[in-house]
Amino acid sequence: MTTDTLRAPRTFSDWIPASWAYPDTGATRDLRLDFMRGFVIPLLFASHFEYFSALMFIGWERIGVISTAEIFVILSGIVVGMVYGKKVKQAGVAAAMPGLISRSVALYRISVLMILTIAALRFIPWLDTTIITTFHDPYGGKTFQLYPPIDASIFQVISKALLLQIGPHQFQIVGMYVVMFILFTPLVFFMLAKRQLGLLLGASWVLYLINLGSNPFFRPTNAQFEYAFPILSWQLLYVHGMVAGYYKQEVVQFFSATAWGKRLVALCIALSLGFIVFTWNHPLQQFPEWARLHFVPADTFLHWYNTYFTKNTLGIGRLVNVVVLFIAIYTLMTLCWQPLNRMLGWFFIPLGQASLYVFFIHVFLLLLIANTPLPSYENFWINTGIHIGLLALVWVLVKRQFLFRWIPH
Known part of the structure; x- marks a missing residue:
């Protein structure tokens, strides 16, 4: 037995059968990331179809103090870094630009199409579009109009749509991704190609910290999404995701084959569990008493929550949570891929591979359900049926590639 073997830290992976591991063939497509994006979809439904159901016990910040947005943005950055980064490494930034421009145009087009379609639906007299044309702040008790008055000129509506200044709040994260993709992606690849990694990450942190300490925070694009997702703050996740995707092999090698990497994985798992325990102390009255912890007093929890x-x-605590949870889940799927894929891959992977399509479709499903009597029952089991039924419907639409020709996926 060598000295290195004696010093190697033992981890829980030593007790997991090697046959369960993910078969990493070096392919650009990583099914673990597709699986994770697919897992985000039920959490998305829990956030936007706000009918309390069994789904809320995994949504509503129950697996950490994070939402679907953080996971979606970091995954988007990683995938962009992997897919387009491969071309940048082989042929340079210029060779990747046509693909980047094409994707940017497709994302922008689908965002404007969504905004204008909802604007037109407001003129159907028997259709109540309130759920997607307004935003109600449950904490402040205020309701915000997300569209100009119905008698506004068509030129005002179109101009605001083109600038992404209006639209359903359930789709606004896609608007953020459009701007992020156009403004940051070419610059990040340029700096990576020039081997300016330190300068890139340093600049990203400076922008984040400037906005973190600003009151009110900066909204340079003046787009609607910046009220919820200010670009100077949220670029941090996207940029670092791109870097992780660009250097994926090196990052994976560090965490899987070095002693320090393994220690950090163990720390990420421990912190993820700690964040789960912490968030279960949230004094949300919708959850029954048995589903809430009381280790942290309600006033203390709310103070920490609103501060960090x-x-x-993107408070610093939330930022740490999403990073450690991502590493923990990715490690779990790497080590236990075969059983997880057999159990749930058939459902999550197709959804993850068509996540943009699902984002588009779910807005219209939300409008459809809101115009039925079902939500008014406010019944846990009816609500659970709504969520399960909608998820099943979306899965079928994806498998049948319904409207894939027109809706980017």
Whole structure:
């Protein structure tokens, strides 16, 4: 037995059968990331179809003080870094630009199409579009109009749509991704190609910290999404995700084959569990008493939450949570891929591979359900049926590639 073997830290992976591991063939497509994006979809439904159901016990920040947005943004950055980064490494930034421009145009087009379609639906007299044309702040008790008055000129509506200044709040994260993709992606690849990694990450942190300490925070694009997702704050996740995707092999090698990497994985798992325990102390009255912990007093929890875990400016606690949870889940799927894939891959992977399509479709499903009597029953089992039924419907639409020709996926 060598000295290195004696010093190697033992981890829980030593007790997991090697046959369960993910078969990493070196392919650009990583099914673990597709699986994770698919897992986000039920959490998305829990956030936007706000009917309390069994789904809320995994949504509503129950697996950590994070939302679907953080996971979606970091995954988007990783995938962009992997897919387009491969071309950048082989042929340079210029060779990747046509693909980047094409994707940017497709994302922008689908965002404007969504905004204008909802604007037109408001003129159907028997259709109540309130759920997607307004935003109600449950904490402040205020309701915000997300569209101009129905008698506004068509030129005003179109101009605001083109600038992404209006639209359903359930789709606004896609608007953020459009701007992020156009403004940051070419610059990040340029700096990576020039081997300016330190300068890139340093600049990203400076922008984040400037906005974190600003009151009110900066909204340079003046787009609607910046009220919830200010670009200077949220670029941090996207940029670091791109870097992780670009250097994926090196990052994976560090965490899986070095002693320090393994220690950090163990720390990420421990912190993830700690954040789960912490968030279960949230004094949400919707959850029954048995589903809430009381280790942290309600006043203390809310103070910490509002100080370190704010969503719009991506509080430092929320940022740490999403990073450690991502590493923990990715490690779990790497080591236990075969059983997880057999159990749930058939459902999550197709949804993850068509996540943009699901984002588009779910807005219209939300409008459809809101115009039925079902939500008014406010019944846990009816609500659970709504969520399960909608998820099943979306899965079928994806498998049948319904409207894939027109809706980017």
